[in-house]
Amino acid sequence: MTENTQQTPASNPELPTQYAPAEVEGKLYERWVERGYFTADARSEKPPYTIVIPPPNVTGALHLGHAFQVTLMDALTRRKRMQGYEALWLPGMDHAGIATQNKVEQQLAEEGKSRHDLGREQFTERVWQWKEEYGGKILGQLRRLGAGLDWSRERFTMDDGLSRAVQTIFKNLYDDELIYRAERIINWCPRCLTAISDIEVDYQDDNGELVSLKYGEGDETLVVATTRVETMLGDTAVAVHPDDPRYAHLIGKRIKLPLTNRTIPVVADTHVDPEFGTGAVKVTPAHDPNDFAIGQRHGLESLTIMDERAVITVPGPFEGLDRFEARSAIVAALREQGRVVAEKRPYVHSVGHCSRCRTTIEPRLSLQWWVKVGPLAQAAGDAVRDGRVAIHPADLSKRYFDWVDNMHDWCISRQLWWGHRIPVWYGPNGETVCVGPDEQPPAGEGWTQDEDVLDTWFSSGLWPFSTLGWPERTEDLDKFYATDVLVTGHDIIFFWVARMMMFGLYAMDGEAPFHTVALTGLVRDEHGKKMSKSNPNSVDPLDWMDAYGSDAVRFTLARGANPGADVPIGEDWVQASRNFANKIWNATRFALMNGATVEGELPPAERLSAADRWILSRLNKTVAEVDAYYDDYQFAKLADSLYHFAWDEVFDWYVELSKTTYFAGGEQAKVSARVLGEVLDVTLRLLHPVVPFVTETLWTTLTGKESLVVAEWPADSGFRDEAAEKEIELVQRVVTEVRRFRSDQGLQPGQKVPARLGLDGTALAPHEAAIRQLLRLQPEGEGFAATATLPVAGATVALDLSGTIDVVAERKRLEKDLAAAVKEKGQAEGKLGNEAFLAKAPDQVVEKIRGRLSAAEADITRLTTQLTHLPSA
Numbered sequence: 001m002t003e004n005t006q007q008t009p010a011s012n013p014e015l016p017t018q019y020a021p022a023e024v025e026g027k028l029y030e031r032w033v034e035r036g037y038f039t040a041d042a043r044s045e046k047p048p049y050t051i052v053i054p055p056p057n058v059t060g061a062l063h064l065g066h067a068f069q070v071t072l073m074d075a076l077t078r079r080k081r082m083q084g085y086e087a088l089w090l091p092g093m094d095h096a097g098i099a100t101q102n103k104v105e106q107q108l109a110e111e112g113k114s115r116h117d118l119g120r121e122q123f124t125e126r127v128w129q130w131k132e133e134y135g136g137k138i139l140g141q142l143r144r145l146g147a148g149l150d151w152s153r154e155r156f157t158m159d160d161g162l163s164r165a166v167q168t169i170f171k172n173l174y175d176d177e178l179i180y181r182a183e184r185i186i187n188w189c190p191r192c193l194t195a196i197s198d199i200e201v202d203y204q205d206d207n208g209e210l211v212s213l214k215y216g217e218g219d220e221t222l223v224v225a226t227t228r229v230e231t232m233l234g235d236t237a238v239a240v241h242p243d244d245p246r247y248a249h250l251i252g253k254r255i256k257l258p259l260t261n262r263t264i265p266v267v268a269d270t271h272v273d274p275e276f277g278t279g280a281v282k283v284t285p286a287h288d289p290n291d292f293a294i295g296q297r298h299g300l301e302s303l304t305i306m307d308e309r310a311v312i313t314v315p316g317p318f319e320g321l322d323r324f325e326a327r328s329a330i331v332a333a334l335r336e337q338g339r340v341v342a343e344k345r346p347y348v349h350s351v352g353h354c355s356r357c358r359t360t361i362e363p364r365l366s367l368q369w370w371v372k373v374g375p376l377a378q379a380a381g382d383a384v385r386d387g388r389v390a391i392h393p394a395d396l397s398k399r400y401f402d403w404v405d406n407m408h409d410w411c412i413s414r415q416l417w418w419g420h421r422i423p424v425w426y427g428p429n430g431e432t433v434c435v436g437p438d439e440q441p442p443a444g445e446g447w448t449q450d451e452d453v454l455d456t457w458f459s460s461g462l463w464p465f466s467t468l469g470w471p472e473r474t475e476d477l478d479k480f481y482a483t484d485v486l487v488t489g490h491d492i493i494f495f496w497v498a499r500m501m502m503f504g505l506y507a508m509d510g511e512a513p514f515h516t517v518a519l520t521g522l523v524r525d526e527h528g529k530k531m532s533k534s535n536p537n538s539v540d541p542l543d544w545m546d547a548y549g550s551d552a553v554r555f556t557l558a559r560g561a562n563p564g565a566d567v568p569i570g571e572d573w574v575q576a577s578r579n580f581a582n583k584i585w586n587a588t589r590f591a592l593m594n595g596a597t598v599e600g601e602l603p604p605a606e607r608l609s610a611a612d613r614w615i616l617s618r619l620n621k622t623v624a625e626v627d628a629y630y631d632d633y634q635f636a637k638l639a640d641s642l643y644h645f646a647w648d649e650v651f652d653w654y655v656e657l658s659k660t661t662y663f664a665g666g667e668q669a670k671v672s673a674r675v676l677g678e679v680l681d682v683t684l685r686l687l688h689p690v691v692p693f694v695t696e697t698l699w700t701t702l703t704g705k706e707s708l709v710v711a712e713w714p715a716d717s718g719f720r721d722e723a724a725e726k727e728i729e730l731v732q733r734v735v736t737e738v739r740r741f742r743s744d745q746g747l748q749p750g751q752k753v754p755a756r757l758g759l760d761g762t763a764l765a766p767h768e769a770a771i772r773q774l775l776r777l778q779p780e781g782e783g784f785a786a787t788a789t790l791p792v793a794g795a796t797v798a799l800d801l802s803g804t805i806d807v808v809a810e811r812k813r814l815e816k817d818l819a820a821a822v823k824e825k826g827q828a829e830g831k832l833g834n835e836a837f838l839a840k841a842p843d844q845v846v847e848k849i850r851g852r853l854s855a856a857e858a859d860i861t862r863l864t865t866q867l868t869h870l871p872s873a
Helices: 020-033 064-082 097-112 120-134 139-146 159-173 231-234 290-299 321-334 373-385 394-404 454-462 475-480 490-507 540-550 550-561 571-592 611-633 635-662 667-687 692-703 720-746 765-777 807-832 835-840 843-869
Strands: 049-054 086-090 181-188 194-196 201-217 221-224 237-240 254-256 263-266 281-282 338-354 360-369 390-392 425-426 432-434 481-488 515-521 523-524 567-569 753-758 777-779 788-792 797-799
Touching: 020 139, 020 515, 020 550, 020 692, 049 064, 049 373, 064 481, 064 515, 064 523, 064 611, 086 475, 086 667, 139 540, 139 550, 159 181, 159 425, 159 432, 159 490, 181 290, 181 611, 194 515, 201 231, 201 321, 221 231, 221 237, 221 281, 221 571, 231 394, 231 475, 237 290, 254 843, 263 290, 263 835, 281 571, 290 753, 321 338, 360 515, 373 394, 390 394, 394 490, 394 567, 394 692, 454 490, 481 490, 481 788, 490 515, 550 571, 550 635, 550 692, 571 635, 571 667, 571 692, 611 635, 611 720, 611 765, 635 667, 635 720, 635 765, 635 797, 667 692, 667 788, 720 765, 720 797, 720 843, 753 765, 765 777
Parallel strands: 049 086, 237 263, 390 515, 481 515, 523 567, 753 777
Antiparallel strands: 049 481, 181 194, 181 360, 201 221, 201 338, 237 281, 254 263, 425 432, 753 797, 788 797
16 A cells, blocks of 8 residues: 655645536546555554445446445445554455346347257356456446445455355355255245245235135035135145134044045144134145145145146146136136135235246245254354344344344255356265365266255355455455444345354354444435336436536435435435535635645644634544544434534634635734644545545645545544634624524625624624624714614624615515514414314314414514614615
C-alpha cells in the first residue's frame, strides 16, 4: 500500500465552479486500485479487519439492494482502514446453479438444441464459456459504485480452491455421519426439473379452488377438503384427531377411496386440528410434507402419482394428464359419482412458485442427499447465546433462534449439471464410496458418480473461510479469520447466515465465521412498496448514478439505513443528496478561495474567536457521535449527524459567521482561515467512507496529500467549549427570529433594512458585524424610525420597515388571512363542541379537526403579531 505522503498544496488551489461526478469518479477509482489501497497484506502487523462480500450471482446485475449493502460494507472498511487496521474486503461471485444453467439452456434452445444434445461434459464447458463472456457484469458495477474491494483476492464458488473446500467438507460431514441419502419430501420445480431450496420458493396468493369430497360408503363415510384434488390418487389414509368423538367409531377401519380400487385406513393423529374444517384430513405421504410425517408415524405407504414434469403416472383414465388438467378431470369424475359435497371458487390461498421460472412448486417424495442439521444447528444457536456472535439489532435474534432451534434436515442435492457434483460413487454391487479431494475415485467396470450437484447454498455456506484458503492453513486464513461483521438482509438470516454459522463452527474448530451479524432491511420505493422487475417502481441504480453521481446514491442509501428496518427510497431523496454533494463542493471552493489552509499548527484557544471555538467544540462532539454510531451500526444516524453538521453548522453558520472576519483581513482572518481548514479537513475525512469521490477531490486539493483512502481517521481531541457554544446559540436565535419576522413581513432575503441593535451588555455585542451581515441590516441613518422592535435572546432589534413594503396591500392581505383563520377556528370549535358529532365521528376524524383548531389558533397568533408590527400607512 502506498504511503499517504505530504505534498505542498498550491498557494491558491482552484476547483471548477461545478462538481461533475462523471468526470471524477471513474478516474479516481482506477487510481485507488492501481495504487493498491484496497489490497490487504496478510503479513502486516496491523490488527485485521475483515468483511467478505455476500457473493452476488454470476448472472446478476446491480440493483438497489446490492448497492445498499455494498455502501454500508464499504463505509465500514474505509473507516477501519483509516483507523489503522489491515482492512480486507473480499469480493467474489456465486455460481448460481439453477439461474446460470437456465441462461445457457435458453441459448441452446435458440439454437434448436438441449443440454442432452451436448452431454454433460460439453454442456459444462459451454457454461464456463458463458460465464467468461457474460458473467460477472455486477463486479464492474460495484467498481462504479466505489466499492473498495481487494480485487487481487476475487473468488468464485466454482474456482479450484473453493471446489476443493466443498469436496473436503462434504467428505468430513459424510464421515461424521452428518450427511446421508434418503427419501424425503422436497420442493420440486417441474420446469427446472430439480429440487430447490426454501429460499427459492416465492409464495403468493393464487385463485384456486377448495373442493370437499366424500370418502367411504354408507355409515362409514367422512368428508375431506383439498385444494389439490389430483393428489387424492395418492392418498393412503385419512387422519382424524384421536379425541374427536365424531370419528371414534372409524379409527382403525378401512374406507373406500373414490375412483380407485383401493381402501385406505382411518388413523388417529394429534397433528389433526378437530376444530378446522371437518376435522378429517386426507393423507398423501408422497406429495405433502405434513402428510409424509403422518405416514412415517403410522407406517403408511407412499405412492408417487406424478413424474418429474408433474404428469400423472397412475394407470387409468387420468394417466398422461398434466396435474392441472387432471385436477379438472378428477373433479368432474367425482362430481358424476356424487362424491363432491361442496366447491368454492375462487378460493384464494398461498401457493409456492419457483422464484426463477414462476412454475407452481410440487411437493414430491424424492431420493436426495441431506445434511443432518441437529448438532450443527445447536452449535450455531449456542454461539449467539453465549455472546461469541452478536446479532444487530438484538431484537432480530429471536428470528434466528426460531429458525436454528427448529431447523429441519437440509436437502443439498440438485438435479442439475452446473455446480459441484456430489463426490460419491456407486459400485456394481451396491457399494457407496465418498471421495475426498486428495483421493482417487474407485476404478473398474460398473462404478458411476452420483449425477446430482450440490445446492448453491452449500458452497456459499463456506464463504467466510473457503475464500481465505481453507482447508489449507494459509496466511490469509490465519490473519483474517474470523471475519468481523457480516452485513446482510434480514430476509436471508435463515438460509445463509445460519448455514455459514453451522459450517464455520464445524470446519474451524468452534470459531464462528464472524463476530457480528449486522442485519439490514429491504429497499422499497418511496411509498414503502417492494421493488421488483415486474413492477414499474423498479429502479436501476446505474441510472441514478449517471444522473446524480455515485456519492448521491450512496449517501441516500446510508441515510435510510436504520438497523433491520426497510428502506423507502425515491428519486427526490437522491436529488437532495446530490444537492448535499454540491453544497460540500461549493462551500469548500469558497473556503479555498478565501485562504482556508491546513498548514501550520492550529492556534491556541486564547487566539480563537468565539465562532472558532464553537465550531471546534461542535466538531469534536460530532467526531465522538459518528464513532459511536459506527460502532453501533447506526448508519442512518451517522449520515444524518454528518449532514446536519456539515450543511447547517459548518457551511450555513460557521462559514457565514467568518465572512466578516475574512473580508476584514488581518491576523484574525488568518486564524479563522486555519480553523476553517481544520474543520474542512476533519469533516471531509468523516464524510469520506460514505461519499468517497467528492471528498477525495476536495481533501487532496485542500491538504496536498495523496489520498483520503489512506488518511488517518479523525479522533476526538477532547476540546470542548460550552461557553462558546452557548454564545453562538444566542447569535443563531437572534438571526433565526429576525429572519422569520422578515419573511412574515414579505421581505426578500437579500433586501436590506435599516436597524438599530441593542446588544450592549450582552454576549452578542462582539457579533454585531456578523449579525448585520447575516440579516442584511444596514446601520440606522438620518430619519430612522423604528416600526418594529423585536426582543430576542436578551437583546433588541429595532427595524425601520417604512418604504420597504406596500403597507396598505400587506395589511389587506394579513387581515384577509386573519379572517379566514378566525372562521376556521370557529368551525372547528363548533364541531368539537357538538356531543352528537363526537359520539359518531371516528377517532381519526376528531383528531384531524383538533389539528385544524391548533393550526388556526397558531395562525391567528402569528397574523395578529404581524399586524401589530406593521408600520402605519
